[in-house]
Amino acid sequence: MIYPKRYDVIVIGGGHAGCEAALISARLGVKTLMLTIFLDSIGAMSCNPAIGGLAKGHLVKEVDVFGGEMARNIDETGLQFKILNKSKGPAVWSSRAQADMTAYKLRMKYVLEHQENLDIKQETVDEIVAENGKVIGVKTHLGNEYLCDSIVVTTGTFMKGKIFIGLNEYRAGRAWEPPSEKLSDSLRALGLRVSRLKTGTTPRLDARTIDFDALIVQPGDDEPVPFSFKTTKFNRPNMPCYLAYTNETTHKIILQNLDQSPLYSGMVESVGPRYCPSIEDKVVKFFEKKQHQIFLEPQDENSSEIYADGLHTSLGYEVQLKFLRSMKGLEKVEIMRPGYAIEYDFVDPTQLKHTLEVKNVRGLFLAGQINGTSGYEEAASQGIIAGINAAFYIQKKEPFIVNRNEAYTGVLIDDLVTKGTKEPYRMFTSRAEYRLILREDNTHLRLAKKAFDAGLMSKEQYLLIDEQKKKIEETIKKLKTTYVFPNDRVNKKLLELGSEIIKTKTDLAKLMRRTEFNYDKLRELAVGLEDIEPFIKQEVEIDLKYEGYLNLQKQQIEKFKKYEDMRIPEGFDYNLVGGLSNEVKGKLMEIRPTSIGQAGRIPGVTPAAVAILVVHLKKVNDKRIRNTA
């Protein structure tokens, strides 16, 4: 039947991308429908029971500022919280939490179910229906046709998903959930290039059969910090993880049984992530390493299932059991679910715009693993951007584009649509050119205005953040204009504080730049400096201590923006540009960059080619101006 209710936006999939896309679209006031294969798996964590981590923590916080749910959800369901890299500089601090994955998905489902404008249905989408280059609806396996104006596809690993355990293979989207067999054919029919990627997961172990006393305890931080800037009440447990090690016996078992690995026997040919290798890969490629770390993480506060991080494997069940039991503390371990490798269809993301809309099909947006990424956080950040833009498309608003200089989300999307990916793409802090500015601690400060202007943040929230920002600026100004003099009291105090004496009149900002100084020490030195809330102190310290480097990055951003602002008109004909090689022309015509800056980031487009483009664009512009004059 043609379903009687008509939707503005249909989101296909209920994973981390789908949840954010559906929620934000509904929150922006457009009629939204989520269609998912299995309702009980909404917000499911297919792999590790954790949110955040290096560079991923940044993404979670950005999603939070853009009106997403991931940060709030983990703040309500986390089992331990930790800030990684606390001993290093603030630019690379990263939040991570272990999640109660059952509680996590139940709360996410609850939030979706209580969202106005959002319907949720369990159906498998077989086909996307488009007319005249525009989507008009979807067809499901039950024979229903839903009409809509925009679609966000977030299929994760489900399109033609195939699981491998040893030499056995199964069709599944995630451990024994049915895959989506037809949808990628429909995408192909719409003209999209689809290929295969691979990833894997680890065995889940029974806690009752693990000797935890033989392992190293790894608790979270004593004073946990929530992810969301909106979280006020925060009281979560601190459940430990445990560290185990493989040994030479483990490695021997694995090496002797490589013929049982679909990855080594040639059954799986697609590319897996290099940063998340299987234990087979680790043992083979780093033969000289005598042991590898295995992190045993709780999956659920009320369940015995333990996730064995670091043990991604697709070896057969028997081999998995054998090598697990060779490890100290796991001698008697029982497997509850085996590890497996999974192969799935993904769409070459260079076919997308920065809004995550498909270039050739109006109203069709893709987000998450379908775009070749990996990770819940990468999925969520794309989900929210796709959801916002799907809603704005309906509302005929300007697209919402996040740039590389603004957020990790911007880096992620720009990398995908400009360079594509050959392996499941994961975020790293090194991918962000302006890493010192794009920090976790200042996420809400740097993105509040953008979020508020786009209607993604309430005025109350925005004003609060703005207040913080002003306070930080005022304090910095004050420190720069408050002086101490080289008298006995000051120099005695400086020595007491473990610093060096001053010889001339010195402003407090300058003292702050000394490694050993912080705001509280300045207060001991300069009478009358008021106490301020810890967050403001921290930001002031970071801004002053990093000032030289921050200014350098600010200058680089100005330069970057200049090139981003040189727009290339849609439909620009590269054949008219003399002096470009055919190879460069081909690349430009394929990616269709929107700016000179983006053109320069396309692999293979040389600086000389970019220079030619700049000149040509100016020529075209001049001609237009002359003709209209």
Place this chain on the structure above:
Amino acid sequence: MYDDDIIAAIATGYAVAAIGIVRVSGRGSLEILEKIFTKKPPYEHRKIHYGHITDSNGEVIDEVLVSVFKAPNSYTGEDSFEISCHGGLSVLNFVLERVFEAGARMAQPGEFTKRAFLNGKIDLSQAEAVEKIISSKSKRALFIAQRQLAGKFSSRIEQIREKILFLMAENEVIIDHPEEDLSFVETKEKVNMLVDIKKQLKSILKSSQYGDMIFEGVVLAIIGKPNVGKSSLLNILTGTSRSIVTDIPGTTRDVVSETFNIKGIPCTILDTAGIRETNDVIENIGVQRSKKALKEADIVIAMFDASNGLDERDVRIINYAVKYSNKVVGVVNKTDIKKAKFRLPFDKVVEVSCKNEAGIDKLEDTIADLVINLENDSDIVSLNANQKDSLKKGINICDKLIEDFQRGVDPALIGVDFISLADSLDDIVGKISNEDMLDTMFKKFCIGK
């Protein structure tokens, strides 16, 4: 791409010519002029200013005329100036390098014209030409760069690149994978690697000076005791060459004096003044001066008198030559009077008679052979001024990074300095992208939590 940062280039091309022009353009370019020019502002628009270009120590590089053009009434539409130097590519290059040192960068192919167009100084039809210029010039630049990297030199470059990539990758592992059980190179070892990179960069810079010899001229020195015939030989060498290109009286850089060709290779003779003085260089002007000449010369011609045996002064000259130079040609003069009865400890020895101009051809061949052998030597590279500037910047950043590691600076900041290092060496070791860094990271480090 269009920046208004300051660019510079030799505007008169690389052919041997009597005068040459270095052109500089960009916002703030006149501040650069102020730094390097003995005449201080005001610099009037469209006026020619006389003075000297000096190095950072205030030593004069060349006596020049500078034409100043202010925005928007210049070729590019920006503040700009042109330095007319006395010819000789080495002088032009010294001046250009000085301009870089003061803050300019090498102009891209066609960049002056591009700016002129973008600032509305030339019209559409000319712009068509600009596209062609950029594309043809960059093709040529690419050809030259590829040729250079194709040689054995590329393996040295590859080693530097690998070291930088390794250090970058390790720094990023420390940042992005804090929970991995990995052993890292000790700080001391990292410092050693950086010292080594620096050493390599310095050595390339030095090799490039040999390279310059081929492209920009060979520097010769003639040494020998009084009346051995240095002056005659000089006259023959410069006289027989068809083109005495320039003679710059009053140049304070005593290294540059006369340029001529030997078998088509541009040559200059060091310390002609010293040679032309009738008195002995070594004894009267001083040992220091001849040592300096020996060190600075690419090829040393050590002259001896066949009509007399070797005396104590000859032996001293032989010792100096062996000690301070590795390219010595022994010349035994006055063979018209008597055949030599002695052997010289040099690989190349040529007998000549300046009086009859006998053996000169053979001498020229010997010198040319030496130069050509140098060219085939894998250690020799020819770098443009921009690449040399890159090497110098790279060396400085190595120093900064060494300090960073010794002080235990935050890895996030070290990361910024590594990116500067990679960027500055872009035209030496090739572009180092984040993907390259990640490739190294996953190859060298077992990551997989």
